[in-house]
Amino acid sequence: MPETASNLQLAGAAGFGALIGWYVYYINRYRKGSIQLSDLVTLVGILGGGAILAIFPSGSDLFGAYGVGLFIGFFSYFIVLLILVRISKKFNVDWFLDNRRKIPAKDEIVPEGSGVTGQAMIAEEKEPNRIG
Amino acid sequence: MQIEALGCVGIGCVWGWLLGLFSRSPQGCRINNLAILLVGTLLLALQTWLFLGWREVVILLIGVGCGAGVHLTWLHILRQRKLSNYEFRRK
Numbered sequence: 001m002p003e004t005a006s007n008l009q010l011a012g013a014a015g016f017g018a019l020i021g022w023y024v025y026y027i028n029r030y031r032k033g034s035i036q037l038s039d040l041v042t043l044v045g046i047l048g049g050g051a052i053l054a055i056f057p058s059g060s061d062l063f064g065a066y067g068v069g070l071f072i073g074f075f076s077y078f079i080v081l082l083i084l085v086r087i088s089k090k091f092n093v094d095w096f097l098d099n100r101r102k103i104p105a106k107d108e109i110v111p112e113g114s115g116v117t118g119q120a121m122i123a124e125e126k127e128p129n130r131i132g
Numbered sequence: 133m134q135i136e137a138l139g140c141v142g143i144g145c146v147w148g149w150l151l152g153l154f155s156r157s158p159q160g161c162r163i164n165n166l167a168i169l170l171v172g173t174l175l176l177a178l179q180t181w182l183f184l185g186w187r188e189v190v191i192l193l194i195g196v197g198c199g200a201g202v203h204l205t206w207l208h209i210l211r212q213r214k215l216s217n218y219e220f221r222r223k
Contacts, residue, residue, distance in 0.1 A: 010135075021146060028153060040172040043150065047143050047176060058183035059136065067139020074146045097210055 010065040013056055017069025018076070020046060025077035140180065140188045144195020147176060151196065152203030 005013075024046060031039070045051065047070070056062040085091045090102045104110055151169050173196060181189045 017142075024146065024150075028150065037168055037171070040168055041175075043147075044172055044175045044179065047147055053183055061135050064135035064137070064139030067142040068135070069142075070139075070146055071142030074149070078149075093210055094214055097207070097214060 005061045005065075010061060013062040013065035014069030014072070016055075017066040017071075018073030019069075021070040021073025021075075022077050023073075024070075025074050136184070137188070137191050140184070140191040141195040141198075143176075144192040144197075145199035147173070147192075148196040148199020148201070149203045151200045152207070155204075 024043070052066065053063070056066045085093065085095055090104070094100045151173070154169055155166060177189050177192060180192050
């Protein structure tokens with residue numbers, strides 16, 4: 001492994017990170033139910049685990065480029081989501097809070113089971129272990 | 133060295149944003165979720181310390197704080213805005 005990586009190598013590592021970042025947001029948007037320990041172990045592994053460090057050795061520029069790419073991919077997904085919500089006539093920012101949207105027009109349908117995403121926040125009945 | 137620090141900030145911000153996302157699960161904010169998230173953060177910090185060092189742990193945690201802070205602030209602003217709209221409509 002050379003000490004300094006070429007620009008192409010850095011771009012490749014950043015691109016790989018961007019792809020993973022985009023996918024991490026996508027996977028978590030469609031996650032059902034509460035977070036489990038197994039989800040977390042997977043995520044920590046993706047973000048900086050052994051497999052990633054095997055590809056991009058720690059302390060190298062490639063690992064840094066991977067982290068920057070991860071950031072770009074992850075937040076690009078969010079920005080695209082914001083833009084789509086902004087330009088859509090059926091959604092507004094309240095969708096981020098409780099998934100609300102306008103009822104489809106008479107000649108539109110939403111196939112059952114499609115587009116079911118997790119909610120960022122929701123107001124429900126008080127439960128014993130609920131703190132907020 | 134600089135790009136490595138930037139990478140740590142990037143990973144920290146992504147993790148922080150996920151913390152904000154997870155702490156507000158479909159079932160609301162639960163202690164169980166927060167405990168799991170804390171374990172996750174410790175794991176990530178430990179991993180960073182083992183492979184990189186203390187400096188990177190600090191950079192990572194700053195990124196985590198920024199990511200979670202921005203996410204939760206944004207949600208808070210949205211919620212306040214929604215509540216104020218609701219009050220306005222009721223009147």
